Amino acid sequence: MPATPRFVVRQDDAFVYVDIHVPYVRVSELEYTIDGCSFHFYCKPYLLNLTFPLEVVDDDRAKAVYDINKENGTIFVHLPKATQGAHFPDLDLLTTLLQQKKWKPQDNGLPDALPKPPLIEVVASTSMTSEIEPETTMPAPAPIATDASLLSLETKAPPITLHTGPPSYGFNNRFTDFFKVWHGEVSEILALPLPDTTPATDRAALQAATEDKDFDVERYLIDFGGADEDEYFAEALRFSPFWASLPVTKPPSTSLIQDMDTLSLDPVFEFTEAEQELLRRLPHREHLLSRDEQAVLLGGLCDLLAAYAYDVRSTTGDATVESAWTIMINSATLAWLNPSADLDAVATTSLRRMLTYPLLRQHTLALRVLDDVHDILARGKRVVLRCLLRILDVLAKSDQHYLLNTLFLDDYCVWIQRQSDAALLDLAQRHKAATNKLRADKDACGWALKHMEAMLTAATSDESSSEDDDESSSDDESSEDEAS
Numbered sequence: 001m002p003a004t005p006r007f008v009v010r011q012d013d014a015f016v017y018v019d020i021h022v023p024y025v026r027v028s029e030l031e032y033t034i035d036g037c038s039f040h041f042y043c044k045p046y047l048l049n050l051t052f053p054l055e056v057v058d059d060d061r062a063k064a065v066y067d068i069n070k071e072n073g074t075i076f077v078h079l080p081k082a083t084q085g086a087h088f089p090d091l092d093l094l095t096t097l098l099q100q101k102k103w104k105p106q107d108n109g110l111p112d113a114l115p116k117p118p119l120i121e122v123v124a125s126t127s128m129t130s131e132i133e134p135e136t137t138m139p140a141p142a143p144i145a146t147d148a149s150l151l152s153l154e155t156k157a158p159p160i161t162l163h164t165g166p167p168s169y170g171f172n173n174r175f176t177d178f179f180k181v182w183h184g185e186v187s188e189i190l191a192l193p194l195p196d197t198t199p200a201t202d203r204a205a206l207q208a209a210t211e212d213k214d215f216d217v218e219r220y221l222i223d224f225g226g227a228d229e230d231e232y233f234a235e236a237l238r239f240s241p242f243w244a245s246l247p248v249t250k251p252p253s254t255s256l257i258q259d260m261d262t263l264s265l266d267p268v269f270e271f272t273e274a275e276q277e278l279l280r281r282l283p284h285r286e287h288l289l290s291r292d293e294q295a296v297l298l299g300g301l302c303d304l305l306a307a308y309a310y311d312v313r314s315t316t317g318d319a320t321v322e323s324a325w326t327i328m329i330n331s332a333t334l335a336w337l338n339p340s341a342d343l344d345a346v347a348t349t350s351l352r353r354m355l356t357y358p359l360l361r362q363h364t365l366a367l368r369v370l371d372d373v374h375d376i377l378a379r380g381k382r383v384v385l386r387c388l389l390r391i392l393d394v395l396a397k398s399d400q401h402y403l404l405n406t407l408f409l410d411d412y413c414v415w416i417q418r419q420s421d422a423a424l425l426d427l428a429q430r431h432k433a434a435t436n437k438l439r440a441d442k443d444a445c446g447w448a449l450k451h452m453e454a455m456l457t458a459a460t461s462d463e464s465s466s467e468d469d470d471e472s473s474s475d476d477e478s479s480e481d482e483a484s
Contacts, residue, residue, distance in 0.1 A: 002047030004098070004280060009050075009091040016056055016079040016088060022046050023072035030066075034058035034079060041077065050097045053089055055082035092271060093385075093417040094279040099286055167199050169337035171411035172293055178407065188400040189328075191335040203338040207349075208446075215356045215447060221456045223361045233360055236313040237368060243387075249380045249421045268382060278389050282414050292341065297415065299346045300339030302373050302431050304412065305384070306350040307331035308391050309372035314360055319390075324398035327391060329357045334404050343427075347434040352445050363442065363449065370435040377428035380421040388413045 006021040022043050030043040036055050041048040056062075056079040065076045081088075090096055166176045177196050179186050191210065192198060198206065227233055246268050271279065289297070307330035311323050332349045333339040340346050347370055354366040376383055392409040395401045442449045 005046040170407040295341035
């Protein structure tokens, strides 16, 4: 089976350049074709099919140059642009280039929308009037019951529950019975005990009940009371993650006329070679989603980014052997296979889990992490994609949690490349609003945090006062002894 070679795509005003790494090949077997938006390359044993957003042309300017000294063999292909000066967007998002263009009617010169065939086609009709003899009398029709009389006889039928097969889960509910082939304990991967038999409608309630049971009041108050002296907590708050230095996406202009001189068409950063390799390995899959399905994926994205941002802050950017577990346990999407379209619920769940399971359980840190979600989304899909690729890499190195890549991360990394920066900016603002609700009311998470903290503060104050009284009494006794 042909292999997909390592490649990089660049452009200038006149050309699109494809640099293809093909070590130790026979150049005499090289073939390539250019057809509109499609580019096909073959040089045994490598095969590369790319689909560009705009057209390239096959004329006398097109060429392929072989350099044997460049990494043991690299072919530089020059593809002339059909429209000189046209900007080809997203050439750094390699997965989208590897996806094949779907056929459309206009590709064959047909109208954009083909007329739909009629649902019912009348082949022939005959009139029955001529067949009825004049002297024939038709029987009078039976009286027809009125709507009112029918309503009086109406009875409510019991609800019917349809069997829909085993529960589904994963990205857009693509999977069923996934864990039946897993020979280890499911608890090594998830928090949901029985993923293949627990209905999706029961997961949220089970998850909330488990969080209520696992929330350790004493541990939370220890972290709350010792926050001022906790170096790890202070360092996590001070840490500046990579996205903090990148520019925020500008909101779409309301004016029809934009100043093109201020419009940057270049990505805010370049993906590393390791990230490009991950992009090339992703499945070449296109997702057709309804509005409701898209909303669930956006909510799950916020949940994943919160789990990742917590790990980044708690490890100051250097992932550890515990990072896969930390990301999983902080994410309801991964731990309970329970993404949600409700951003208020998503933010609340993220905060609850950050106060229940990981090492640092401070409310202030949890809110900072939720702010990070806004900051990541506001910087566009490339920054989000980098975060997702890093989650994918962390989970891939785990002996158990790598399966979560198949369930969620592979598809999330493909799907995000098709999203617009404007849509992510809108999502960032809506998630920020949900975070602000949690900031305004500490008890909005479902636990009486303010009461717990007030009780601890009062107890600490009483203890401090008692110690001061003891010291004062001891000083008085010492003074009396000296006087005597």
